[in-house]
Amino acid sequence: MNDAVSCGACCGLYNCAGASREQLRCLLATRTEQFAGVLRSADAIDDFRIRMERREHGERPYIDFYACPFLGFLGPRRLRPGCLLHPLADGNEGIDYRGLSFYGGLACRDYFCPSTRNLPSGHKTIVKTVCADWYLYGLVITEEQLLAAIFAGIETRLGRPLAPAEVAERRPARDALAELFGLKLSWPHRGQDWKGPANYFFNDGLYPRAPIDYGRINAQPSVHDRILRELGSSFASRRELIAAETLIETRIDRVLRALASAAADTGH
Template identity: 50%
Template sequence: MGPLSTAPSLHTVYLCQISPHISCGACCGLYNVSDPSRRNLEAMLIRRTRWFAEVPRTVAGIDAFKTSVEGTEPQERPFPDFHHCAFLGVIEDDGRRVGCLLHPLAKGNEGTDWRGLSYYGGMACRTYFCPSARQLPSRWLTAVRQSMNHWYLHGLVVTERRLLAALFTELENRLGRMINTADFSEPVPAAALLTTLTTLKMNWPFRRQGAPGVSNYFFEDGLYARPAVKRKTKTLPASRFEDIFQELDSGFSSTDDIEDAEAKIEGLLIALEMTLTIK
């Protein structure tokens, strides 16, 4: 399932279906489930795809599939008002990645576009692109595309507009220049380092109590605004990485915690800076 003709033009880099193993289903609520672990999501998507292969391609058949999925899967959501689409599945061609079971190019649909039966309708599916795609510079988006090796992390990270902006701004300030395509091209080790840096989102040890975990409500309508960094006491100092910590949904109980968190970010930024300086 290749890029659609409705991809945003301007300066934007296409982020939805990239390669045999890299795609994004975040805008369809992929990670807005009670267990958004990679293992659980992969099992869920594969199961749905197998079920859907047996579904008659009729309105009644597809509606029945949706009812069945919603009746057999937990419906608790980190963001209750963010719809999770039951028609997310996997695309299996020369790889495996997340995709839409209703897309006209999906197996079994024989060119028929069934996306009008989804919650938001076919027009939204064809035309919506996340804030990252529309607002971040092409050079940053290209670096992310070049650095990802699996759909799971790609979808988690590429929708984190403010986190990516904070990280890349810090990196470019240190380099004294803008990054470019060659910086993160294979086999440049910077790509692996960027993946390591963005992986912090999955296992950030300083995530605040009550945070929704890896899930991200990236629609900029104020419904689930990410709060400021939580501190156990007002005497705990602000950090030079305050923007990054906020986007990682952080909470700190001591100065030692803040210093430890800063060291994690600093170490990876230094490694990236050194790699891009000597390449």
């Protein structure tokens, strides 16, 4: 774990066209630099909000998902996304300005995404350990269903829960898991309705993941159906489906081989 890992997904960080690492890094850096010169008053902070919203106006894949302009970089090296209105943020001198945000201070303090409540603590620790920085971490940790399916695929084959320590202590296992999680960024079988890397994780049913039409390609439902669905997959043929299943199996197998090798090295 390091000081570059945090999540700004619930603040709408990824809800923009493209949402590449460099694009979002520049966005957060610009907000941080400009907010540093803002007088800490309600009027000045609201003026900053208006300026940022106008500057960043553009297509939002999820129109019901607000993108907060007060998300910037925090920390001494400005490596970690966080709230520029937080009382511990630079320049706020312990004063909580989050009440000036769109959702208000109560929501900012008390809202937690479904992953926070539903993912086992060990799985959350593993994701933090594996993801090297905020970009992949924020995209992956909010994918509750995807992560549940991935860990189920690994742990079913292991015959036991995956322990955070065996991942933290073994670089090959971390690298293999990073490749597996990286399917979120590099998946080649996305459907035409894919909205980008952002995940709409609110439980209001507005943007459900589309089921895969196996009948159209004369195929049986895949054993990896949940992973395929959460990755936004669509297939024009059985050959494409098989290629997708093989890709998932290959990545899972790399994780298992890395874990087996580590166990052999320690004599377990």
